[in-house]
Amino acid sequence: MPFATNDDVSLYYESVGDGADTVVFVGDVGFGSWQWGWQHRAVVGPFESVVFDHRGVGRSDTPPGPYSVDDLTGDLSAVLADAGVSRAHLVGAGLGGVVSLALAHDSGRVRSLTLVGTGFAGDPMDAFAAPDDEAALRASTGRLLSDAFRTEQTEVVDQVVGWRSQGDAPERVWRAQTAALKGYEPPPLYEVTTPTLVVHGEADLQWPVADARDLAEGLPRGAYVGYPDAAHLVGVERSRPVNDRLVGQVESHSGSRSTT
Template sequence: MSFARADDGVSLYYEVNGTGDDVLVLIAGQANNHHWWDVARQDFDGRFRTVVFDHRGTGDSDKPETGYRTRGFAADVRAILDDMGVERAHVYGTSMGGRIAQWLAADHPGRVRRLVLGCTSPGGVHGIERSAEVRRSLAQRDAAKARQALLDLLYTPDWLATHHGPFDTTGDPGMPPHARRGHFTASKEHDGWDALARITAPTLVVHGADDIFNPAANAPLIADRVPGARLHLIPGARHAYFEEFREVASPLVLAHLGG
């Protein structure tokens, strides 16, 4: 375990695992820490040195009052690479992590070798928002019902029937309220449309075909916007495709990163 220092002095916790020569940075979703990747990460440790980290506001990273925006989160990733002494790395971001990865690849093209954007959105006026029905289901006053609604958006009924948790994709329970609000605002205000057109890294866009949490219609928008990007929709998969459908998703990502 290690700590990097962000541009504004925030301490960022990160871990490195695996044995490969190349580095793969895995970027978690909104309001989640590095445990988001605990299941899927093992699929990549045999080929890469994998890097996972706690976003500012989560886990063992600092939890400042300010500094929550997707472009700033991308600068945090760059600070981690600097601390490691790594010039270029592969990058795989999912959900809000995919929004962050968009900025990283656009703002720091020399730092990203190959890019994977999973279950994410361009945001802004071009992004496809979740429906009002989905928003209402997540905003229920009954916390248990709201949590179940989130699980139903992440995983299929068949998966939930045989997997009873604990789940590492439903948010970091230790986040203070101001950090949780900051993550929500960062994701909501993301607008990567112009950034997508500036991405030069070979890019794979992956999405669960049945994802309505971050609607799957966002995937072709991103793939059409990033020069030369490839698109793969996974039939039957919801938002947490990288975990439930890892037997499909991980080989796709490995093939892309292997060139």
């Protein structure tokens, strides 16, 4: 099992596929790797896919918190180095989007960005529920999905609740990760010239949709795509169109085509 190391923190990751370009998925606050089940399958084959556990999640180490964006960006850099990835396409959700954007600003190792459910103006996501409290997990998950999806896709909701009970971080880690977002000042957006696709569910209760639009507009090479009535887990609710957009983003800025 591959592990990268950032200082004394061991970070678990998985690499699948052997495509010319690598897509690295950077997760949201507190979630296990289940969150990338839909998008991971879409890129494996034409591209290499790397999924890793943030510090405090899954098989990665759990150092004392609070954590910072710099801590998490260092973790991402360590995973890239250990996996032998010189330049990557980053797909970040929520906290992972913030971390991905920070790395793109600070290094030339990012070919493209896809930021899902990401913003800076709202309060950090607060969807923690104790893994052994099914009712709380179900209520928490409900805040991340639209009413229509919860009604029409009950089996998927049940799966997500089950996966969260097994793979999400404990409360102390959730709070330590959330601390990275509180008061964080993003880099000047005009300095991030990486081609960026901002994907947002327009019924997201965690990050305001206006902030996602502002994020896309503030980036020199930003583009926005919104999905009306989808909530924070837009990659679950609108997996097919989101996957199509993601693959198109990567293909458009692959190693053989990219001008960056």
